[in-house]
Amino acid sequence: MRSALVTLSFLAITLIIYSCANSGNNSDKNANKTSEKIKQRDDGTIDLHIEKAACVDDNTNPSGNTAEWTFIVSKPGRYNVWLSSATIDTMDLQYRNKVKISFQDELLEKKPIRNKIVLNASDVKFPYYRADSFMGTFYIQEPGEYSIQVISEKVIAQSDNIQNTTEANHTKLISLFLTPSTR
Numbered sequence: 001m002r003s004a005l006v007t008l009s010f011l012a013i014t015l016i017i018y019s020c021a022n023s024g025n026n027s028d029k030n031a032n033k034t035s036e037k038i039k040q041r042d043d044g045t046i047d048l049h050i051e052k053a054a055c056v057d058d059n060t061n062p063s064g065n066t067a068e069w070t071f072i073v074s075k076p077g078r079y080n081v082w083l084s085s086a087t088i089d090t091m092d093l094q095y096r097n098k099v100k101i102s103f104q105d106e107l108l109e110k111k112p113i114r115n116k117i118v119l120n121a122s123d124v125k126f127p128y129y130r131a132d133s134f135m136g137t138f139y140i141q142e143p144g145e146y147s148i149q150v151i152s153e154k155v156i157a158q159s160d161n162i163q164n165t166t167e168a169n170h171t172k173l174i175s176l177f178l179t180p181s182t183r
Contacts, residue, residue: 037070037072043180048177053068053069065155067173068150071146076140077139080178082135083173084123084177086130090131093112093131098110108136117131117132118131131171154171154173155173
C-alpha cells in the first residue's frame with residue numbers, strides 16, 4: 001500500500017513537471033513566468049494565453065490535457081468566456097470532445113464552434129486562422145485572485161510546434177479570454 005502511494009505521488013509530481021509553461025529548454029525561466037499573476041486590463045478584459053498557463057499533457061488520454069491560470073480581478077461582474085483556437089479550417093474546428101472550463105464551483109462544458117473568425121491575428125501565422133468560440137458566462141462577485149482551468153485534447157504543450165504535432169495539425173487551443181458582459 002505504501003509503495004502504491006509513493007508511486008502515485010511520483011506520477012503526480014512528474015505530470016506537474018511536464019507542464020506547458022515548463023516544457024521549454026529553460027525550465028527556471030518558464031517556472032517564473034507561470035508564477036506571475038495575470039492582471040485584468042483597464043477595459044475589464046482578462047487575457048489568458050496558453051504560454052502563460054500551467055499545463056499538464058495526458059499522453060494516454062489527451063482529452064484530459066489541462067491548462068490552468070491564476071489571475072487578478074479588479075472589476076467584479078458577469079464575464080463572457082471566449083476560447084481562441086488556431087485552425088486551418090474555420091468551418092470545422094474538429095474538437096472531438098466538449099471543452100470543460102472550471103471556475104470556482106461552476107463548470108462550462110461545450111464543444112467549441114466558430115463564432116468569430118479573426119483574420120490577420122498577430123497570435124497565429126498562415127496557414128492558420130484564429131477562431132473565437134463563445135463558451136458561456138461566469139459571475140465574479142468580488143475583486144481578488146482567482147484560478148480557472150480548461151480541459152481539452154486541444155491543450156498542447158508550447159514545446160510542441162503547431163506544424164510538427166499530430167494533434168495540432170488542424171486546430172490548437174491558444175487562449176481563453178473573459179470580457180465584461182453588457183447584459
